[in-house]
Amino acid sequence: MPGADEASGPREQSKVQQIPKEQVREDEKDYEFLQMAMEEARIAVKENSGGPFGAVLVDRSTGEVVARTHNCVVEHCDATAHAEMLAIKTACKRLNTFELNNCDMYTSCEPCPMSFAAIFLARIPRLVYGSDAEYATAVGYDPGNISDAIRGTAVHQKSDCEVKRLNHPMCAKIFSEHKEHLKVY
Secondary structure, eight states: OOOOHTTTOOOOOOOOOOOOOHHHHHHHHHHHHHHHHHHHHHHHHHOSSSSSSEEEEEETTTTTTTEEEEEOOHHHHHTOOOOOHHHHHHHHHHOOOOOOEEEEESSSSSOOHHHHHHHHEEETEEESSSSSSHHHHHTTOTTHHHHHHHHHSSSSSSSOOOOOOOOOOOHHHHHHTTTOOOOOO
């Protein structure tokens, strides 16, 4: 007696998507650099330097690691000493440029708004991160803390900072006065 599948006709062959070899190689490299970022995150925890966050910057053309850092907020007593920020500073000094448009950034976790702003301003064209910010949020880190703090809606890290815009004419005038001397980056 034919089975249900046989009664309805031959089975359709499931289509298996072939992944291009170049993509597999890129994924393997990405995984390798994410492993380095995770090693840095572990160092931050082990050495009590800061939160469990690591970052690696890699030269796109050579594959060379340009910077490899971890969170050092506690160690440096510096609220801006996030892994991504330190990696960008290290790479900029090492490469003698503020534009890192030939580097890829690898981070153990989705960057906070401050770190992402630095990634954006450094012109880093590619960011690969290993875990979503929700994992950090689950243990008390608040990924939306900057924008939420300004709005007064932060869950974990609230701010008592008053934000005030004073429309002072000289603050805006400096841009037009020095327009010909400014290098926009």
